[in-house]
Amino acid sequence: FSAWCGLVPKQHSSGGKSCLKGITKNGNKQLRTLILHGARAVVRYADKRQDKMGMWLRELIARRGKVKAVVALANKLCRIGWHLLSSGEQFNVNKAFA
Template sequence: VEQQDIKALRCVRSRLVQNRTAMVNQIRSLASESGVIFSVGRLQLQASLSRILADNEHELSHTLHHLLKFLYEDLCVLNEKINQIERDIKALCQIQPRYNALLSIPGFGPLVTASFMSELGSGHQFKNGRQLSAWCGLVPSQSSSGGKVRLGSITKNGSSELRVLLIHGARAVGRFASKRDDRLGRWFNALALRQGRHKAVVALANKIARIGWRILTSNDNFDVNKAFA
């Protein structure tokens, strides 16, 4: 039941985030018509819009000022709804026995962990971590001809949402990998040097997915020296 509840909350959150993104884009579009350009990022836009509405330094028309204020209030309501759902997701996840163990894996934030647990359940439907990463579409496609095996791009099979979240988590880890002086940092930096950063990020997503399966289906805890030996 908890697994279904977490997935239901994730579905609603996904829709609300899409609505928020559409609203932010609409605010940018309407404001740009009057020469008001916001910085990149939702938080930057909210802060700038709040100041503009307070002093109207750009001398917006009465109609546009009223409309942007209406959209800003709706945006604040959406933010609160999303934050509440995220708190509900976290509360449900915290009663799961392996939640904190999964959180210790680099790249596994609260949303990645919630998605991982609600999609996999116990995880015992997979024989090993490679089956899981193949189900997520994080393994390269293969083509054979004349006895030669060629590896292509990832298959993108299975759960697209979980795959995207794992890649986002891996990208966040890779952003600071140059500052890590452990086996994970050395493994990622060496791979990025040989294959390029984008391929290294996908490879790291594959790696942490397999590590996550191991942590979920056993009593082991994350050990960077064992995971990236």
């Protein structure tokens, strides 16, 4: 689902060497935009969250910066959403960001 939304890196590989670039921009542009806006809203208040998602986001922002953290969170939220829809499980933030 993340790949269909265009939230995975472009891959330029040749000769066994893998080179990953920015997001692919494939798929539905409007859906990708909405998911990124939602991720931006969550990252904005990451410092106030005291759960596993907040800790994960703060560590990611410190390592990679806010822009990459927004795209990484959007990708992760897409994958979580797809898993919840396909399996019928209930969302558990501690399991999702373990």
